[in-house]
Amino acid sequence: MKPLLFAVTTLALGSAIGWIATRNEFARERLPIEVSGASSVDGGTGVIGPKAVVVGGSRYNFGTIDRYASDSHEFEIRNDGDAPLTLTVGKTTCKCTSFAAEKGSLAPGETTKVKLEWTVKTGDPMFEQSAELITNDPTANPLQLTIHGNVVDTVRPDQPVLALGDVSANEPHTVRVRIHTYRDRKVSIVKHEWAKPEVADHFEVASAQLPPEEIAKESGAFDGVEVTLTILPGLPLGPLAQTLKLTTNVEGHEAIEIPVMGNVVSDVSIVGSGVYLDKLLVNFGTLTHGSDHKKTVYLVVKGPYREETGLAIESLEPEHEFEATLGEPIRDNPKIIRYPLTIVLPATTTPVVRTSDETYARLKLAITHPQVKEMTIRLRYTLK
Secondary structure, eight states: OHHHHHHHHHHHHHHHHHHHHHHHHHTTOOOOOOOOSSOGGGTTSSOOOOOEEEETOSEEEEEEEETTBEEEEEEEEEEOSSSOEEEEEEEESOTTEEEEESOSEEOTTOEEEEEEEEEOOOSSSEEEEEEEEEESOTTSSSEEEEEEEEEEOSEEESOSSEEEEEEESSSOEEEEEEEEEOSSOOOOEEEEEESOGGGGGGEEEEEEEOOHHHHTTSTTOOEEEEEEEEEOTTOOSEEEEEEEEEEESOTTBOOEEEEEEEEEEOSEEEESTTEEGGGTEEEEEEEOTTSOEEEEEEEEEESTTTTTOOEEEEEEESTTTOEEEEOOOEEEETTEEEEEEEEEEOTTOOOEEEOSTTTOEEEEEEEOOSSOOEEEEEEEEEEO
C-alpha cells in the first residue's frame, strides 16, 4: 500500500512541476493567432497591384536539340493582379538568345506571349539560357524565363578551331577540316562565307564527299565531307584571325562557324631581344638621356629567294633622332641568312616619349625579294 501511495504522490508532484516550468518558458512568447480580413501581401488595403504569372511555369525543357540548330518557345504571361502590369525586355545570358513580348502592358486578367529564340552554340552536352523580363510587379522583377535541354550532334566539324601556327605571307598554305553527320542524314556544303570579307580574296575553299571507308573511321558518323582551305600569299603580316562560315544542306542548322587562327610571317622577318615580330616592333624600354644606347637585332631571310634578296636602309623617321646600320650577312644556317641591324640612340638625342603607334619612331627597309618589297620596323622607347 505504501509503495502505491508513494508512486501516486510522485506522479502528481512531477505534473505540477512540469506545468509551472512550461508556463514560465512561454509566458513571454507571442503564440500564433488566426488573422482574418486582408492578407499581408496587400498591406490590409485590399489592393493587390500588378501580379505577373507565367502560365505553365517559367522554365521550359525543350528535350533534345541538334548542336548549331535554332528553336523557339512562347511563354504565356498573365496579369493576376488588379492593376496594369508593364513588361519590358531585359538582358539575356547569351548573345545566342533573343526574345520579344507581344504587348508592353497587360490589364488585369489579360495575357500575352513572350517568344524566346535561341541557337545552340556550345560544345557542352547541356544547354540552358535565360532572359529577364522587367515588370512592375515587385514580387517578380525581373521575371526569369529559362529554356534548357540536351544537345545532340547531327552536324559537327572534327576541329572546332583551325590553329595554323606560322603561315608564310609568300607561299600558299593548305589545311583541311571534315564535317560529319551523326544521324540518318547526308551532308554537303551549300555555301561558305567569311566573317571578314575584306580579306576573303586571300582564301580558297573547296569541298568533296568522303568515301565510305573514311566515314567509317569516325565513330557514329553517317556521312561526311572534307573541306579544303587554302591560304593564298599576300596577307598582311601579323596575327591571322578569320572565321569560316559553312552552310550545309541539313535543315534547321545555322552556318557552322570555324575560327581560323595563325600568324602571318614573311620570308623576311626580324628577331632579337625586345622584338615583337607580330607588330614588327623593337622595344628599347626606358632609357637615360645623355648616354649612347645601342641595340642589335637580326633581319632573317629564308625561302627559295634568300640568296637573291638584298636589303638596304631606305629611311629613318625622325631622321636625326637615331642611327641604323646593316652588317654583313651571316650564313651559319644553310636554310636562312641573317643580317645584323644595329640601332643607336646617341647621347645627344633630346628626351622624348615614343610609346604608341602614333609616336613610334620608324625604320624603313628596301627589299629586293620577289614578294616582299619593303618593311617598316617600329621603334618604341622613352628617353628621360
